[in-house]
Amino acid sequence: MPSEDPRTEIDARYSTEGAAAIPWDRAVDVLATAELFWISTVRPDARPHVTPLPAVWRDGALHFATGPDERKARNLRANPEVVLTTGTNLWDKGFDLVVEGTAVRVTDEDRLRALATAWEDKYGSFWHYDVRDGCFHHGAGHAHVFAVAPRTAFGFGKGEPFSQTRYRFG
Template sequence: MREPEGVLDARYSSEGTSAHDWSEAEKVLTESELFWISTVRPDGRPHVTPLLAVWHGGALHFGTGPGERKAANLAGNPHVVLTTGTSSWTEGYDVTVEGEAVRVTDDGRLRELAAAWEAKYGPFWHYEVDDGCFRHGPGRALVFAVRPRKVLGFGKGEPFSQTKWE
């Protein structure tokens, strides 16, 4: 699989800046601990909340309890935006991923993801896999994959940049 080619948006970039490599965005997606997910409520209002996510196999994966607002929103509209990066204006690299959240139910794939979660976040986030879900103590989590349709990378501090991958 070849890497996506980034396109610089000069309107939001410092003069003389070039598009960033996909590897830089992928590094942020792999290493970031906290992500913010935006979903849409049934009445059209946005819903934003922090969560943990794992970049694995070319997709961002996250979990949510079946009774949570995210799960209800996704049942009606699977389109999401996941955002991560730093909260600094003068340094760092922020990344947004737009796509469709698709439920992962295959137990074999869920076991791979459970191992990836624990490798990234430590033993507190050890999940068992049961009947197409993650289990953590008495709780159950639905797992979703988001294959990016569009990714934006924002370089902060001089030089500022905005790179788009589709």
């Protein structure tokens, strides 16, 4: 997981003149509080797949869960590269984020228990998970948990001033 702040730069080509880069700590606040993310994966035949899901920011990574037979899980077995996006559906207000990285399965049960607590703290008791056998369990089903540490992220400030900030890790 990234342990240091990223290199942050404004892209003047897509920003209002004089706009400043949005600090990474503001981006982290958005990642930590956003309720919904859109995940983009690639099918084995190279077609894209996008679907909404909840995610939790913890220890420098976004975490999401998926059933092992769901489309995104099958895609990740062939290609673990993903993009997660969040923000608002308004063009002139808000701050959108795009996080690019590699989805890595989390199986350590202590870490999964901490993530299960984080899920329930963020989303409420409907999202209560038990942990066993390296998975989240909810009712009769189980889910694999993945972590995506940002490799590159983009922040889009909307409204005056408009801005595009790039965050590069590593």
